Amino acid sequence: MSQKRQILRMVVLVITVLALLGAFAVSVRASPYARDCSGGNAAILSPTSGATVFGIVQIEGTASLGDDFRYYKIEVAPTGTQAWGDLAGEVRQPVVNGQLGVWDSASAPDGAYTFRLRVVDPTGNYCEAIVNNVRVQNAAPPTPTIEITPTPQETEAPPIQNAVPTPIPTVVAPGGTVTAGPGPTATTFRPGPTRTPLPSSGGIGGIEIGSIFGAITDIFSTLARTFVFGAMAMGAILFLVGVVFFVRRVL
Numbered sequence: 001m002s003q004k005r006q007i008l009r010m011v012v013l014v015i016t017v018l019a020l021l022g023a024f025a026v027s028v029r030a031s032p033y034a035r036d037c038s039g040g041n042a043a044i045l046s047p048t049s050g051a052t053v054f055g056i057v058q059i060e061g062t063a064s065l066g067d068d069f070r071y072y073k074i075e076v077a078p079t080g081t082q083a084w085g086d087l088a089g090e091v092r093q094p095v096v097n098g099q100l101g102v103w104d105s106a107s108a109p110d111g112a113y114t115f116r117l118r119v120v121d122p123t124g125n126y127c128e129a130i131v132n133n134v135r136v137q138n139a140a141p142p143t144p145t146i147e148i149t150p151t152p153q154e155t156e157a158p159p160i161q162n163a164v165p166t167p168i169p170t171v172v173a174p175g176g177t178v179t180a181g182p183g184p185t186a187t188t189f190r191p192g193p194t195r196t197p198l199p200s201s202g203g204i205g206g207i208e209i210g211s212i213f214g215a216i217t218d219i220f221s222t223l224a225r226t227f228v229f230g231a232m233a234m235g236a237i238l239f240l241v242g243v244v245f246f247v248r249r250v251l
Contacts (some may be wrong), residue, residue: 015223041065042119044131045097051134054141057103059087061117061129064094068121074101079112080134089112106134112136 002223047053063072071092075084100117104218112133119124 003054035068035121035125035127040119042127044100044115044117044129044130047115047134049131049133052137053105053134054138055104055106055135057105058117059100059103060098061100062096062098063091063100063117063119064096065119065121065127069094070120070122072100072117072119074103075116075118076103076108076113077116079114084116106138108136110136110139 013106018050039063042062046060047057059074063069070093071090073090074087076087077084087103091101112135115131115134118126118128119128
């Protein structure tokens with residue numbers, strides 16, 4: 001009987017140890033150890049708290065833990081409730097100041113909503129960011145404000161001081177009097193001596209005699225120049241021939 005009691009005690013002890021280990025593992029998994037999240041590891045930059053959104057909502061921010069990053073997820077729920085809905089599942093790529101996800105708010109009733117971002121490390125610990133009171137308004141979305149830039153008005157240029165007056169053209173009237181517009185007194189213009197044309201010397205058959213004499217003079221001048229050139233050329237040739245004969249007789 002004593003041996004059976006010892007075996008029974010051993011079995012009870014093993015079961016108790018296993019139960020304690022299981023309870024510790026469950027408690028550790030349910031409440032992961034705290035970690036430092038002061039470095040902006042989880043942040044939702046847009047939309048901000050109190051913003052009004054409609055249609056497709058782009059969620060932007062940061063989800064990064066450096067080498068400890070495993071994944072992040074975004075959840076949304078009506079403000080004041082715990083009815084969280086997952087927007088994009090577990091995203092395995094860290095994001096720094098970029099787009100975290102997209103939410104089609106048309107599928108949700110109008111009202112205030114809360115966004116929650118959790119960035120998880122390999123141990124199951126996470127950093128969290130929450131944005132409250134984001135109002136969805138799809139029934140009557142706000143009208144965007146259009147700023148109209150006023151058209152600059154044209155201003156009249158001021159008059160130029162001490163401007164140089166434009167000279168007024170002078171017109172010579174028949175009889176030699178200079179006339180002008182308003183201004184100084186007109187000055188009398190004295191014409192120069194009149195040139196008297198030379199009388200015509202007459203001509204033959206409509207051709208002036210001067211032109212005939214000029215043509216004859218040109219012909220004789222050309223003949224004279226030709227004669228002189230020919231005479232000089234012949235003299236030079238005869239001189240060369242004489243030199244040749246003289247050299248031959250001497251030699």
